[in-house]
Amino acid sequence: MKIKKGVEVLKVFNTLGARNNIYPTLIYDKENAVLVDTGYPGHFSIIKDQLANANVPVEKLTKIIITHQDFDHMGSLSSFLERADCQIEVLAHEADVDYIEGEITPIKLTDEFMRKIRKMIDSYSVKKQKELNHILDNYYVKVNKALKDGEEIPICGGIIVIHVPGHTPGHICLYLKKHKILIAGDALTMIKGELYGPDRFITPDLELALKSLNKLNNYNIKTVVCYHGGIYNKNVNKRIEEIIKDELNEIS
Ligand SMILES: [Zn+2]
Numbered sequence: 001m002k003i004k005k006g007v008e009v010l011k012v013f014n015t016l017g018a019r020n021n022i023y024p025t026l027i028y029d030k031e032n033a034v035l036v037d038t039g040y041p042g043h044f045s046i047i048k049d050q051l052a053n054a055n056v057p058v059e060k061l062t063k064i065i066i067t068h069q070d071f072d073h074m075g076s077l078s079s080f081l082e083r084a085d086c087q088i089e090v091l092a093h094e095a096d097v098d099y100i101e102g103e104i105t106p107i108k109l110t111d112e113f114m115r116k117i118r119k120m121i122d123s124y125s126v127k128k129q130k131e132l133n134h135i136l137d138n139y140y141v142k143v144n145k146a147l148k149d150g151e152e153i154p155i156c157g158g159i160i161v162i163h164v165p166g167h168t169p170g171h172i173c174l175y176l177k178k179h180k181i182l183i184a185g186d187a188l189t190m191i192k193g194e195l196y197g198p199d200r201f202i203t204p205d206l207e208l209a210l211k212s213l214n215k216l217n218n219y220n221i222k223t224v225v226c227y228h229g230g231i232y233n234k235n236v237n238k239r240i241e242e243i244i245k246d247e248l249n250e251i252s
Helices: 044-053 077-083 094-100 111-122 126-137 206-218 236-251
Strands: 002-004 007-009 025-028 033-036 063-066 089-093 145-147 159-163 172-176 181-185 189-191 194-196 223-226 230-232
Touching: 033 044, 044 077, 063 077, 089 094, 094 145, 111 126, 159 206, 189 223, 189 230, 194 236, 206 236
Parallel strands: 033 063, 063 089, 089 145, 181 223
Antiparallel strands: 002 007, 007 025, 025 033, 159 172, 172 181, 189 194, 223 230
16 A cells, blocks of 8 residues: 555565554655565565555565564565565664574574474475475574664655664664654554554564653654554554553563
């Protein structure tokens, strides 16, 4: 779904386990096409089709920004690098680089989690099993550029990196200056039309994650894209203030 000229929010039905749709974002201008997050393993073809529908074929991708190391965000990253017929630069926050490169096992990829995923894969067709096992065996990739808090990527009207740790050490949100859009990753979630903080069951340092949200209010945000939940455009900055106050209160 095109929300501004050069900003397209994709919608991918979640095939590996979890319940809801996920929303990667495509940002593009004349010279650049940037995909923010890549879905679960096995989502390459679905996202490829959606890029084609948006008139930005996958071969046009110049960068992939990964908001953080989790399975549902970097799951198809290696597939893009392997199967898209172009050079793609991978960017992620410096504190999550070692996890994305597999130097350290990603925080939530516990043995138990991986056993569950492998078991689920066993129930698929032989062809699908082969594809998904290949992805898991070639899961980690090199990050070409480690991002820092406050840095601006000078393309597509300016993409500002906001380090919002807590959900993972290197979780980032991206602020699109030109459109006042915040790509929230998992720092914010939308449930039944309302905006909330990160999913507390999969946020190891919830207090830090909520306090990190204060940084977002340095920016005038008109629209939020939640990876889980989609597009929110009510009174964003005010709602973020409420979330910080209410949800910190609940855990104290
Ligand atoms: Zn997620």
